[in-house]
Amino acid sequence: MTTHDDDLLKTYDPSAGVDLRRLEDSIMRAVAGMPQGDADIVIVPPRFWRPAYLFAPGGGLIAAAVMGFLIGFSPVERAEMLLDPAFYSTQDIVAGDADLYDNGGIF
């Protein structure tokens, strides 16, 4: 910035019309009789276990890890959802689609 810019910026004082005496009196009136000091703080001692810990970020991660471990440790066999071997067994494909194999359709 140039010196001219600095001079221009220095002229800016929007508070020029403020009546400080009036403001001062207004603040003095506001604090008259106002109590000082922070409000009494009640410290709640921490408990060893709260249900909220399960949902807190740290506790939530630990809970998710434990649940994941337990699920992985005891898998449930779900035979009905397995893929039919016909879809991935090369031998079955070759045996079942001999025509296709002979014609060179897929290999």
Added chain:
Amino acid sequence: MQDTVSIDHSEDEANDDADLMRRIAGGDQEAFRRLMRRHLARTVRLAARILGSTGAAEDVAQEAFIRVWQHAPSWEDPGKAGAKFSTWLYRIVLNLCIDEKRKFRFVSADLLPESADESRNAEQQLQSRETTARVRAALETLPDRQRAAFVLCFYEEYSNKDAAEALGIGVKAVESLLVRARRTLRDKLKGDA
């Protein structure tokens, strides 16, 4: 401003402030008035330059001094805490300005109250008003933190270190904010010329 109080950042002033704060902590209203006379003008000026509104600046200044009164007993003097009263006060003011800006946007310069100055003729007043509007528009383009850093260092002549303390950031960050603010203002003022 009708009653300008000149303030410097001397060691004596910091000690006086600390002494007054100790008295205020004991409920001394006269000490509070003295402290206010020392800092009110600068507080209003700082808030007005950041907010661009005298009305909002007065509200911020009032709220800041009410907090000074309320929290005086828990204030630690510079010898122990390493921070001057003025830095602590400015931090309160800056935080209040940020809160205020969330609910308040810059008003048009046309809405600003005209300061009655009969010693100047109409042409000078018009020119002054145009200059104010131009500077105001340039400052308005700055993001909040850049504007706060610029106002503290350029107008209030704070060192980068003191400004960093008041803003609660590092000195390098203040330097970066100032460089960007100056670049934006230079471009803006050049564009308006």
